[in-house]
Amino acid sequence: MKDEDVITLVHQGDLAAQDYLMMKHKTLVKSKARAYFLIGADKEDIMQEGMIGLYKAVRDFRPDKNVSFRSFAELCINRQMITA
Numbered sequence: 001m002k003d004e005d006v007i008t009l010v011h012q013g014d015l016a017a018q019d020y021l022m023m024k025h026k027t028l029v030k031s032k033a034r035a036y037f038l039i040g041a042d043k044e045d046i047m048q049e050g051m052i053g054l055y056k057a058v059r060d061f062r063p064d065k066n067v068s069f070r071s072f073a074e075l076c077i078n079r080q081m082i083t084a
Contacts, residue, residue: 003069007061021058021069022051028070029054029077036081046081053080 003024009017029050036046057076061069 004063032077049081049084050077053077
């Protein structure tokens with residue numbers, strides 16, 4: 001099942017589908033977190049910010065926009081980490 005199909009289930013209220021996407025893309029968050037440093041924080045704090053960005057990507061993704069979920073998630077994760 002493609003991520004875009006799983007997103008449809010999430011938008012219908014399927015929490016198991018949401019958990020699946022969060023776990024599936026956790027390694028993406030880890031890889032992005034390596035590139036950032038947050039003064040006064042440790043790597044876990046940066047990871048948490050990245051997971052917040054991933055959650056926002058799952059919540060806000062729209063399959064009709066002709067972009068892959070992974071690309072959208074990378075953008076949301078990066079922006080959340082930069083904002084932190």
